[in-house]
Amino acid sequence: MKTVASQVSKQFNALSERAQKHLKSLGHPQSVVIQVGSATCENAAGSREVRSEFQKHIAASGRDDIILRQTGCTGRCSREPIVSVFKPGQVPIKYELVNRELVHEIFTQHVLAGEPLLDKVLDGPMTHMYRYELLYCASERCGWNETKSCGDALREKIAAKGLGKETLRVDQASCFGACGVEQIGKCSHILVRPDKVLYRIRSEADIDTIIDEHILGGQIVDKLVVPGKTVGRKFMELYGDVSFFNRQSRVAMRHNGVIDPTSMEEYFRYRGFHALATVLEKGDPNWVIEQITEAKLRGRGGGGFSTGAKWTMGANSAKGVRYLVCNADEGDPGAFMDRSMLESDPLNVVEGMIIGAYAIGATQGYVYIRAEYPLAIERIKHAIQLCREWGLLGKDILGSGFDFELDIRLGAGAFVCGEETALIHSIEGERGQPRFRPPYPTESGIWGRPTVINNVETFANITAILNYGADWFGQIGTEVSGGTKVFALAGKVLHTGLVEVPMGTTLHDVVMEIGGGAAGKKKLKAIQTGGSAGGFIPAKWLDTKIDFDTLNKAGSIMGSGGMIVLDEDDCMVDIAKFFLVFSQEESCGKCTPCREGTTRMLEILNKITEGRGTEEDIERLERLAKLAQKASLCGLGKTAPNPVLSTLEHFREEFIAHVIEKRCPAKKCTALIHYVIDEEKCIGCTACARNCPVNCIAGQRKQLHVIDQEHCIKCGRCFEVCRFEAVIKE
């Protein structure tokens, strides 16, 4: 045993040295680093052009101490392309919405002349450059002995000392995971950036000490630094600059937008394969499963099943060939965190898989990934190739005697393949149709052998748990569910993008605080979670804490983390119909309740949105939905009625308005609206008449125009082109 451990550590150290040597050869420490995002979304926003523009500028400047690097995506979609500039001795600056012109300004003013463009920074404008940034923990489970909140005390003291904006900035973070069980509720934490020091404070006097000695004196207060090395301190030392921007707690996505996703050397710099080396040195698969169980990690694909329990079943299954699968068939409309993780940090997912394979005793793994994600496929392929070259995949990994091979299997556009038994059929080269469970895949999966299937995000968390401690991970989140969850915030929200927050964070914090609320000053109506299998949470329930169980109680599900914000302009009947169209198309057709149920429900919804519905239709719809929920074979059919049932529960009045008053309250359903021209506002510019595709608008120049309701096809063109708001939707 001992010889295996020393062999593993010897080989791992050799790889670390190789990585370090390479990184040193890249440039001297005084270099300026410009980092440009590179992922599907970044590229769509124009980051390729930004990159080549920087290349030209660097070449033209003739400087060899300016380095251009690529990274994945930070998940701030609506702000992309994002560019970071790291100058020695300066707080790192991130710029948003960078284009060709801005590249020129950034390069000449910031990179060359040292003057950051404060009005162009991410989440800016910034009014001042500051020396320090203090983040205090505002987590649900954080507390201390003083009566005032930590944040209030901190702000008061800073004001009392007369410290200006040039010196520091204060913000809150959602959770550092720095409390052990015995400290919960007895202390709080403050992170000082850019020094990346994490302090534990128990009283107001501690805050005084930090301000006097660290902020004013420039000395780290050793006695207040979080003690020990296990409770996440190492995590803060490595990621203190990035993990808490925008009030998030980044664990699964800690490398996203930080490292170069194509570089093994960079991954090593961020403790890459450290977790694997630890595991192989210990040489005990059970230890891994114990850690994962203690961390209270639950499957991030949506089911919320305990990962520790699943791995235990895998480890206890029949001896012989076992398989491990990473489910990257991210098909939920509105979810894109898996794509982002695969594109921005593929090596982390691969390392998580190798560890998982060791824990359950699998020798062959598959990444089942959608064909619609070309860049993610390219990056994960590259990552696997790198691991083979570095001896981290294949025979006798790191000299431990453990063999593991990893291959890619492409999906082909069938949503149902996200269901595990359908996914297994697809890997076997069959039609992706589900089958009855039990037997569960952990007993009989691919080619009848035990198979463990986990989601991308689940694997992305494994290395964090092993590197920074199961207790640390378990402290982030709720009593029953450890860690964070990544949400894909999209729809009618101001800041779209990926948001990673501790389990138990409220919807309000995610949508209003981080997402900035509904866009365009509209009223927030509901939040859809869990994709086509999920439901709607009305705006009045924004205080709901996000967790597997609480969302179920609210009539929705966590799902893979899609979160779509709907505003007053969205018709709930129409949205319910949208999800049903999706489920109906994706139903594989194997079982009747799902195949026929979704079709008939869709027919009823069509009838309602076209103004032909009756009250009985609502009842019929509800009965049918409950039946499909009960009788369908797999998750797809069982959950397909959820959007319908949850809209019926929370927004029944909208259904009633459609069938009884024949009115669409959100003015979305074409059959139930008509366009008229306001006599007061129409100035007779003829724009509507000229644009009408069926010539049904009459009126002379400078005179009132009138729409012929009989011939109007309700295309809405007149509504769009009128510049005087004279066309009204009724």
Next chain:
Amino acid sequence: MVEADSRAVLGEDIAEFIDECRKDEHPRGLLIAVLHKVQAKFGFLDGPHLDAVAQLLRVPAADVSGVASFYHYFRLKPRGKYMIHICMGTACFVKGADLVAAKLKDELGITFGETSPDGMFSLEGTRCIGTCGLAPVMMIDENVHAEVTPDKIPVILEEYLQKARAEKE
């Protein structure tokens, strides 16, 4: 003899790939991978392609066509020069993807699953392509067009037509 015909239909590159697949413990598991390769080469899966794959991979022809027709990603009809995928995911839908799709159908005179008469564009509605932050989006081949509106459609299509004309000259 039959095998030689099948090799000729698919071309030697794919035939060799299938040879490699047959060395695997479970060649059948690579059927979808083979079909991806065939589609990448020919743009779609034609009847003779499917028969040749069945022959070379030693999988019943009925199974091959069953798999090819089950998955949305596989096309059984020829495609246009450019492939337009308009995302019909939730985020795109609430931001007006239906209006963009209607405009596309209108401009091209075709509906989903069809190819324009000039053979330039094929149109597909697709599941979420994971760029929800930039909704509504459409993909033409592998280029993602962000925040498209019905007004932008004619301009974007013209870009590709010009590109095609430039290639011809």
